Amino acid sequence: VSPGPTGRTGPGGPVLHVDLDEFVAAVEIRRRPELAGLPVVVGGRGDPTERGVVATASYAAREHGVGSGMPLRVAARKCPDAVFLAADHAAYDAASVEVMDTVRAMTWGGEPVVLEVLGWDEAFVAPRPSAVAAGGLGDPVGFAESVRAAVLGATGLHCSVGVGDNKLQAKLATSFGKPRGVGRLVSEDWATVMGPQGVDALWGIGPGWARRLGELGIRTVADLGAADVHHLADVLGPSTGPWLRRMGRGVDTSPVDDTPRVAVSHGHETTFQVDLETLDEVHAGLAELVARAREDVLAEGRAVARVGLKIRFVPFTTFTRIRKLPEPSTDAEVLLTAAVSLLDRVPTTREDGSLRKVRLLGVRLEMTPP
DNA sequence: TCTGGGGTCCTAGGACCC
DNA sequence: TCTGGGGTCCTAGGACCC
Numbered sequence: 001v002s003p004g005p006t007g008r009t010g011p012g013g014p015v016l017h018v019d020l021d022e023f024v025a026a027v028e029i030r031r032r033p034e035l036a037g038l039p040v041v042v043g044g045r046g047d048p049t050e051r052g053v054v055a056t057a058s059y060a061a062r063e064h065g066v067g068s069g070m071p072l073r074v075a076a077r078k079c080p081d082a083v084f085l086a087a088d089h090a091a092y093d094a095a096s097v098e099v100m101d102t103v104r105a106m107t108w109g110g111e112p113v114v115l116e117v118l119g120w121d122e123a124f125v126a127p128r129p130s131a132v133a134a135g136g137l138g139d140p141v142g143f144a145e146s147v148r149a150a151v152l153g154a155t156g157l158h159c160s161v162g163v164g165d166n167k168l169q170a171k172l173a174t175s176f177g178k179p180r181g182v183g184r185l186v187s188e189d190w191a192t193v194m195g196p197q198g199v200d201a202l203w204g205i206g207p208g209w210a211r212r213l214g215e216l217g218i219r220t221v222a223d224l225g226a227a228d229v230h231h232l233a234d235v236l237g238p239s240t241g242p243w244l245r246r247m248g249r250g251v252d253t254s255p256v257d258d259t260p261r262v263a264v265s266h267g268h269e270t271t272f273q274v275d276l277e278t279l280d281e282v283h284a285g286l287a288e289l290v291a292r293a294r295e296d297v298l299a300e301g302r303a304v305a306r307v308g309l310k311i312r313f314v315p316f317t318t319f320t321r322i323r324k325l326p327e328p329s330t331d332a333e334v335l336l337t338a339a340v341s342l343l344d345r346v347p348t349t350r351e352d353g354s355l356r357k358v359r360l361l362g363v364r365l366e367m368t369p370p
Numbered sequence: 371t372c373t374g375g376g377g378t379c380c381t382a383g384g385a386c387c388c
Numbered sequence: 389t390c391t392g393g394g395g396t397c398c399t400a401g402g403a404c405c406c
Contacts, residue, residue, distance in 0.1 A: 023406095039406095044374070053374045063389050070406090074371050087375090118375095119406050237381065282374060306399095316373065322399060362375085377405085385398080 013132035014140040015256060016125040017162040021179040023121035024056035024259035026157050027095045027203065039064055039082040041075050046086035051271050055087050059179065065299040088274035096120040102154040103147060104176060109137040116256045124167055126256035143184040168252035190250035195222035202247050208246070212236065222330055224248030262370055265289050266296035267308070269362025275314055276358040283340060291334045298331035303328035307335055309342035310362030318360070321347045328368045332370055339363050 020026065024042050029035045039061035044052020054075050057066040065077035075082065100123060104115045109131030116124040125147065127137055137143070144161040151159050163184040167243040172194070176183030185193060192213030194201065199221060200210040216235065218224050225248030232241030248251065268289045276282055286309075297304055321342040329335065350356055 051372090051374080055374075069374085071371060071373065077371070089376095122406075204404065206404050240380070264378070267376070272373060318400065318401095320399095324398070360374090364377090375406105378406085379402105381399090382401085383398100385396100387395085387397105388393105 009088050013127050013129070014137065015167050015170040016144055016147065017163050017167070017174045018123050018151070018164070018301070019097060019160050019174045019178070020121035020151075021158045021160055022056060022058050023095075024087070024092055024156070025058035025061075027092055029058065030095075030156050035083060039066065039079050040085065041076075041079070041082045043074070044072050044086065046084050046203060047085045048072040048082075050267055051273055054078075055083075068072070077298065092120050094226055095157065098155045099151055099157060099159075099222070102151055106147065106150060108136060108143055114256050114336075116258050124170065124256045133304055141184060142247070148180070151306065159226060166249060166250075166252040167254055167256065168203060171251055173203070187250055191222065191225075193226070195220065195249060197221050199224050204247065205244070207234055213244070221248050225250075262304075263367065265308075265364050265366040266293050267362060268292045268305055269310055269360060269366030271312075272287045272358070273358045277355060279355055282355075282358055282361065284361060285358075285361045286339050287336055289361060290339050290365075291332065293363050293365045294330065297365050297367055298330060300367070300370075302331050302370060304365045305368045306366040307338040308362075308364035308366065309339055309341070309346070310360070310364070311343070311346055311348075311358060312360035314357040314359050316359070321345045322366075325359075325365070335365065 002306055004097040028040055028042060037060055041054055041061050043055040044050055050072065053073045054070045054072060055067060056068055057075070061079055061082050061333055064082070066075045066079050066082065072084065078083070084297065100115065100117050102213065103113065103123060103125060106113050108127040111128045111131040111356045114126045114128060118124070122128050127182045131137060144163050147161055148159055151157060158180045160174050160177040160179055161182045162170040162177060163182060164170035164173050165223040166185045169185045169187070169190070173183040173185035177187050198210065198219060199205050199213050200207065202221060212346070213219070215225065218227055224244060227241055227248065229243055229245050232245055236244065270285065270289065276285060302327065304326045305328050308320060310318065310320045323338055325334065325338060
């Protein structure tokens with residue numbers, strides 16, 4: 001793992017968004033070539049009769065209507081011949097490092113690129129400000145093609161690349177390039193390409209915001225860009241309102257920033273294959289989750305400031321509770337005691353005093369700043 | 371055929387203090 | 389004769405993303 005030199009770009013230069021094609025499925029197919037072209041579904045423990053959902057489906061599986069977030073049982077009904085696999089996080093971590101190291105080693109305009117990693121399979125890429133100022137970057141689309149070729153050559157994995165004048169545009173452009181291609185969306189095309197689309201086509205606007213905006217009569221990206229900013233701020237918040245309007249106009253001034261992310265929290269949660277029915281089982285479940293989350297925190301040499309509990313009862317009623325510790329701690333007993341104590345703030349019993357059936361438990365440990 | 375798991379950020383509202 | 393106005397800390401939960 002070789003972190004690149006720290007840099008960030010200002011507005012002005014081109015921005016690329018690199019997104020691996022069917023990443024998780026592609027990693028599985030790479031090590032098992034006999035799966036190529038077959039419907040492959042990764043999720044849960046790889047058993048479609050269990051509780052779990054699809055994490056990634058190969059393009060062949062998507063042709064059968066299988067998509068991420070879908071219950072595995074549904075996927076098995078839609079595509080009985082699919083190969084179901086358990087998620088192998090370590091393999092995806094390793095493949096991701098291969099890809100990111102490959103891109104990070106590239107130069108653009110004679111200088112190392114700035115690479116901002118977003119997750120396993122996505123990154124923003126920009127030229128350094130000094131390279132922008134010096135000119136001679138060449139055609140960004142040509143550079144995007146060279147990124148695709150480099151990643152494929154070094155890792156055997158295909159990706160798509162978006163080219164834009166900022167991160168928002170580049171991110172959206174990638175979908176125009178998928179799969180195995182380059183898409184382009186720049187400011188001068190914004191109104192034509194994005195204006196007529198629904199607001200939920202934007203990155204960061206999901207069903208919730210789309211519904212709230214719809215109640216204000218704002219349905220398209222063009223509507224959003226033309227909305228009154230004071231009204232949006234009043235109704236949606238002083239920070240969210242203006243942010244939404246800027247998005248409607250294709251404006252995004254956030255830099256591509258390769259400063260390593262500092263984790264805020266670590267957590268684990270489990271949906272049980274069989275609902276828990278006793279308090280002993282719940283305590284044992286919490287002990288397991290606390291232990292796993294604590295290992296992640298210790299691996300970073302950090303301490304825990306707040307302990308969070310998530311509990312989902314049958315059928316699907318979910319509560320979250322969180323508590324600040326009197327002082328930061330990594331002590332296993334302290335963390336577990338805090339997690340268990342949060343159960344007292346949740347309605348855990350039915351009218352007859354018996355425990356409600358527990359479908360999911362989760363623990364989240366929020367850390368002090370490093 | 372019921373609805374994962376890992377995260378981040380934002381907002382609202384209550385408590386508390388001056 | 390109704391109960392100011394900030395500011396900060398804390399928690400619950402919504403919303404979104406991969």
